[in-house]
Amino acid sequence: MAAVPGTQLVLAPELHLSAQPRLLEEQADYPDEVAVPVPGPLTKSLSELSRKHDVWLVPGTVFERADDGRLHNTALAFSPQGELVARYRKVFPWQPHEECAPGDHFVTFDIPDVGRVGLAICYDGNFPEAFRQLAWMGAEVVLQPTLTTTSDRPAELVLARANAIANQLYVVNVNAAGPAGLGRSILVDPEGIARVEAGEGEELVTDVIDLDAVTRVRRHGLAGVSCMWEQLMRAGPAIELPVYAGRIQPPPGD
């Protein structure tokens, strides 16, 4: 997407640089085999790539080997100057199928003079708290690299639209193309309207978006009437939500 002249961003699907060669013949030790340190040689190459092409680059995610030896499914973001500006470790791995260690916090980065970008990865979208937290941190667009190979892709498309509607922000969900993934990438505007969609098994979409639409939709409301974000953020009587006590926690007694 290009938000102002000269500002381009390229987003690749989840595990674009670390996926199994053949997803249907998964090897349990594959993530350990291909995991990389961040920063490291791979991020150095990606940095050069973003600088060479003068783009903001979110090259999907990689298996990251953390300093403590644990593996994470990690999204990276590089500026056109080649700086690694953000690293986000997936908070909701697709358990039990995905064995990565979960991250414990959400991440945004700023594109100067354009806006604030949030990062989410695939299954994070099934947990409304992920997008709520990113919106609260000021994200105007959430980039969500995805690698979905299963029959819940239609449900993910519903959730991508719902996450955009409830938080009145853009959602860009790029799902890997066939034969690895089921495709059907989607770019949703802050009123939940799908601006562009890729076909079955296809991932590539291009678009030009205006992040000022977030401010406009929040001010005038969904369909010109419903201002959820303003209502949620307004000072006033707090709403008790025992499900959260500063964090997601199991119910008492469980």
Place this chain on the structure above:
Amino acid sequence: MAAVPGTQLVLAPELHLSAQPRLLEEQADYPDEVAVPVPGPLTKSLSELSRKHDVWLVPGTVFERADDGRLHNTALAFSPQGELVARYRKVFPWQPHEECAPGDHFVTFDIPDVGRVGLAICYDGNFPEAFRQLAWMGAEVVLQPTLTTTSDRPAELVLARANAIANQLYVVNVNAAGPAGLGRSILVDPEGIARVEAGEGEELVTDVIDLDAVTRVRRHGLAGVSCMWEQLMRAGPAIELPVYAGRIQPPPGD
């Protein structure tokens, strides 16, 4: 719906017994004019109705005059024995268009030998926290009487499906028929599939649902693979969500 032989529940739209006679010519003092105490003469009549017809009755919502004089948009639930088993004051009134005082907590009730029912009202569905909290309280189906007259009905249908998917429970969203509302009632199963939908301007749907599907879908997962509820509720490292500190609160500095 009938969940076991002999167990029937009837659900009417939001403000079914208190709506403006002509919604497009709203009188600002109308809610004050028609507000009722709960319990009171109106709930006595509804109690008799539920007993007479041997049904669980959720007669939509009414304008309720609370003991402190404030007006609430309040959902009621009666057992087939005529008992008022639940009263829920809408936590997210459709501000600024709706001037009712917000409620401050969520409500469920039990149908013995069948399951637990949560109550939400219309605009509550635009706030994922409402359904999350109800699910955490054990709701297997959320009844959501609705009175939507505006162009965001398509967005509400997305949100109804998303609330069902994310929490792996049933959502029954009954929207007033024309000429008052835009209709398009929907009943969504715990995998987000619309079991029945009413047409444009129509509200009436009938269905037979099995609340055990909630347990089944949570155990085997959306599309047989994605078990969000189990993952969310599992004991383990907490996920920090500064947006909630036990409640919904504005960001620091705002």
